[in-house]
Amino acid sequence: MLAQYGSAIGGLMLLQAMLQQYFPPILRELLERYFHKLVSFFDPYVEISFSEFTGKYMKRSEAFTSIQNYLTENAASRAKRLKADSVKDNRPLILSMADHEQVADEYNGVKITWSSNKIVPASTTFSLYPMAQNPRYYKLTFHRRHRNLITQSYIQHVLTEGKAITSKNRQRKLYTNDPQDSMWIPAVFKHPATFETLAMHPDKKREIMEDLTKFTERKEYYAKIGKAWKRGYLLYGPPGTGKSTMIAAMANFLNYDVYDLELTAVKDNTELRRLLIETSSKSIIVIEDIDCSLDLTGQRKKAGGDDNDKDKEDDKDDNPLKKMTGKEQKSSKVTLSGLLNFIDGIWSACGGERLIVFTTNHLDKLDPALIRRGRMDKHIEMSYCCFESFKLLATNYLNIEHHILFKTISKLLSETKITPADVAENLIPKSDNEDVEACLRNLIQALEAAKKKAEKDTKLKVQREKKREKRLKWWREAKKRWNIC
Ligand SMILES: Nc1ncnc2c1ncn2[C@@H]1O[C@H](COP(=O)(O)OP(=O)(O)OP(=O)(O)O)[C@@H](O)[C@H]1O
Numbered sequence: 001m002l003a004q005y006g007s008a009i010g011g012l013m014l015l016q017a018m019l020q021q022y023f024p025p026i027l028r029e030l031l032e033r034y035f036h037k038l039v040s041f042f043d044p045y046v047e048i049s050f051s052e053f054t055g056k057y058m059k060r061s062e063a064f065t066s067i068q069n070y071l072t073e074n075a076a077s078r079a080k081r082l083k084a085d086s087v088k089d090n091r092p093l094i095l096s097m098a099d100h101e102q103v104a105d106e107y108n109g110v111k112i113t114w115s116s117n118k119i120v121p122a123s124t125t126f127s128l129y130p131m132a133q134n135p136r137y138y139k140l141t142f143h144r145r146h147r148n149l150i151t152q153s154y155i156q157h158v159l160t161e162g163k164a165i166t167s168k169n170r171q172r173k174l175y176t177n178d179p180q181d182s183m184w185i186p187a188v189f190k191h192p193a194t195f196e197t198l199a200m201h202p203d204k205k206r207e208i209m210e211d212l213t214k215f216t217e218r219k220e221y222y223a224k225i226g227k228a229w230k231r232g233y234l235l236y237g238p239p240g241t242g243k244s245t246m247i248a249a250m251a252n253f254l255n256y257d258v259y260d261l262e263l264t265a266v267k268d269n270t271e272l273r274r275l276l277i278e279t280s281s282k283s284i285i286v287i288e289d290i291d292c293s294l295d296l297t298g299q300r301k302k303a304g305g306d307d308n309d310k311d312k313e314d315d316k317d318d319n320p321l322k323k324m325t326g327k328e329q330k331s332s333k334v335t336l337s338g339l340l341n342f343i344d345g346i347w348s349a350c351g352g353e354r355l356i357v358f359t360t361n362h363l364d365k366l367d368p369a370l371i372r373r374g375r376m377d378k379h380i381e382m383s384y385c386c387f388e389s390f391k392l393l394a395t396n397y398l399n400i401e402h403h404i405l406f407k408t409i410s411k412l413l414s415e416t417k418i419t420p421a422d423v424a425e426n427l428i429p430k431s432d433n434e435d436v437e438a439c440l441r442n443l444i445q446a447l448e449a450a451k452k453k454a455e456k457d458t459k460l461k462v463q464r465e466k467k468r469e470k471r472l473k474w475w476r477e478a479k480k481r482w483n484i485c
């Protein structure tokens with residue numbers, strides 16, 4: 001039997017060689033086409049291939065990556081031969097199907113087969129990019145009676161799920177704008193802050209988390225009302241109340257990238273627009289200390305008055321621009337209208353699903369146009385530490401939920417103002433000898449010192465006010481006495 005089989009194969013090979021040699025290419029192509037038609041007439045299975053690289057520039061196909069992630073999560077565990085991908089930063093090992101391996105999947109009761117394959121080039125050529133030499137592809141095989149279900153629903157299901165897994169597994173990035181060539185410089189975003197570790201009143205925290213969740217779920221709603229899918233948050237409060245920490249917690253909660261925009265490093269409005277267009281969706285665009293980034297009040301005055309008004313504005317001691325170096329002032333020509341266009345201009349709609357977050361220590365210094373609802377949709381006050389916030393910090397830093405000293409701390413917190421940053425600093429043990437009680441006593445000391453300072457400041461203020469009143473009274477009487485108008 002073996003001998004018969006061998007001679008049959010030999011005969012076929014001879015036939016193929018003869019075909020290749022004696023048949024002209026056009027005739028050969030015709031024969032091959034009819035041969036495939038004949039095979040597909042008897043073979044009820046349909047095949048769809050998804051290549052790793054596509055297009056003119058052989059870019060890595062997004063569909064291929066999505067399928068790879070889908071199969072890794074859903075079917076690869078059933079494969080006999082797996083491939084372990086290299087991983088960084090203590091991330092779990094990624095096991096995917098090895099080449100030429102096959103796995104079965106099921107969708108609405110229909111059986112589907114996926115196989116992982118590699119294209120072996122006909123001739124060996126030298127390339128600096130070995131990956132591109134042997135591109136892989138996934139082959140999907142199913143019975144032709146399920147063609148509609150697979151092409152209209154299953155493939156979409158695989159791509160959607162795969163995309164969700166990609167975004168879940170991807171390493172998030174923190175981008176900062178480079179002042180030299182105005183490009184985003186990426187770095188891996190690994191901030192440990194979460195809403196669980198953020199000290200804030202629980203009700204306020206829950207409200208913000210619900211607001212964020214609602215935003216992410218409202219793609220259709222935003223489309224229906226004709227608004228770009230973005231939301232503005234204004235975080236304001238004194239230094240050390242957790243504004244930057246809140247942004248990190250938001251990014252971790254939503255799994256978004258962060259674009260930290262340094263406005264003083266942006267040359268003009270055109271550059272600002274270009275930077276915005278380059279941001280991806282599912283991201284938070286942050287401008288920290290917005291009051292120090294632009295002479296917003298000055299620019300508005302300039303629009304209404306002349307240049308002298310602007311100069312007067314710049315002469316004010318509390319003008320944040322005065323704190324900037326001459327070079328910074330000269331290099332940034334971003335205007336308030338440029339910034340407003342940045343927030344709600346037509347190009348801000350490209351990509352969608354973006355948060356724009358401004359932080360400031362001085363809410364009153366900002367132009368009302370910049371922070372009106374619709375631009376900055378939600379204003380969040382980051383305030384001094386309350387007892388609820390303290391309890392969360394104590395749980396995080398000292399691993400305690402109750403202590404006899406909590407009563408004293410609660411009373412002091414209601415009498416004085418202290419930032420969560422100061423509370424946190426006191427709760428960190430400074431040496432091995434410092435136990436929980438020592439840390440709490442450090443905090444009590446800090447609170448008492450803050451209380452004393454506040455009382456002293458109030459006394460001084462009252463004294464100053466009294467003196468001013470006295471001077472005014474004397475001046476009023478003098479005017480009456482000497483008949484001065
Ligand atoms: N609400 C908070 N919850 C937890 N930790 C906080 C909170 N606020 C401040 N901290 C701690 O204090 C440090 C400083 O806080 P953060 O940088 O977020 O303050 P900020 O409001 O952004 O200050 P600034 O206005 O100076 O930028 C953080 O690293 C964090 O450890």
Ligand SMILES: [Mg+2]
Pocket residue numbers: 243244245288359
């Ligand atoms: Mg900050």
